[in-house]
Amino acid sequence: MEIAMSMLVPPPPVLGQKMSPTWPDPRFLAFLGQRRSTPIALLAEPGPDSGETGALLRLAARVPDHGKLFPWRFLVFAGAARARFGEVLAARWLALVPDAPPEILAAERARFLRAPLVVGVVSRSVSGTKIPEWEQQLSAGAVCFNLLLAAQAMGYAGVWLTEWYAYDDGIAQALGLAAGERIAGFIHIGTARDAPPERERPDMGKLVHVWPET
Ligand SMILES: Cc1cc2nc3c(=O)[nH]c(=O)nc-3n(C[C@H](O)[C@H](O)[C@H](O)COP(=O)(O)O)c2cc1C
Known part of the structure; x- marks a missing residue:
């Protein structure tokens, strides 16, 4: 799959270009107030095409990133590449568990066929900088979530x-990860077969401490 940059979303702004610091949007607030992932079992075709995928990755990459290090990169699995990677997973599983039953190996082969598009977000912390590795890893997490948000805004579902x-x-080696690179997540993207159910959300009273004013 060739990744094309599409004009589905506005082109990136010119470097240094100013914009309003706020963008009030009740629909976006409502979206955030309802947002949730779609369980993998509910994902189906269709997924983003090449142009949409390019746009999604560009949007996902617009995250806070201390030091402008871009401490992440993407691995894209679409079409037949998903079954090819499934063979890698099954072979690795067999190496780890030589008596693995055929149905487990079949499940490994089908792992990336559960969604039309799987994007691996690789955290690649840059050394020799004063930016803590932790902050670089947080930026990779932000990429993962931004990709989910962008996919939903484009009409897709994901997890x-x-x-x-x-x-x-072994899989890290097969994926070509360098020393210091780690998988932040595999973002599975497709179309929801059914409405994703809500799950338990935290009791905010237990998680928020307001620092006393006096
Ligand atoms: C880093 C990370 C890894 C995750 N890995 C898995 C996983 O391997 N399997 C799984 O069922 N859910 C996993 N989840 C949970 C789901 O992505 C998701 O958070 C959860 O199903 C509901 O989230 P929601 O608030 O977006 O609805 C992971 C979440 C995070 C943040």
Whole structure:
């Protein structure tokens, strides 16, 4: 899949160009107030095409990033590449669990077929800078969430998964991750078969501490 940059979203602003610091939008607030992921079992075709994918990645990359290091990069799996990566997953699983039953290996082969588009967000912390690694990793997390938001705003549904293969050295090698690179998430994007249910949300009273004024 060639990633094309589409004009679906406005072109990036000119460097240094000013804009209003606020963008009041009740619809966006309502969206955030309802926002949720779509369980992987509810994802189906169609997914973003090449142009939409290019636009999504460009939007996802507009995140806070201390030091302008861009401490992340993307791995795109679409079309037949998803089944090819499934073969890699199954082979690795068999190496880890030599007596793995055929149905488990079949599930590994089909792992990336659950969504039409899977984007791996790689956290690539830059060394030799005064920006703490933690902050660089947080920026990669912001990319993951921004990608989810952009996908939903484009009419798609998605979910941020890691699963076992995000933490496996053999898979990291197969993906070509360099030393210091880690998977922040595999963002699965497609069309929702059904309305995603709400899940439990935190009791904010237990999580918020207001610092006393006196
Ligand atoms: C870093 C990260 C990794 C995650 N990995 C998984 C996973 O491997 N499997 C899973 O079922 N959910 C995983 N989740 C949870 C889902 O992405 C999602 O957060 C949850 O289903 C509901 O989130 P929502 O608030 O967007 O609805 C992960 C979340 C994060 C932030």
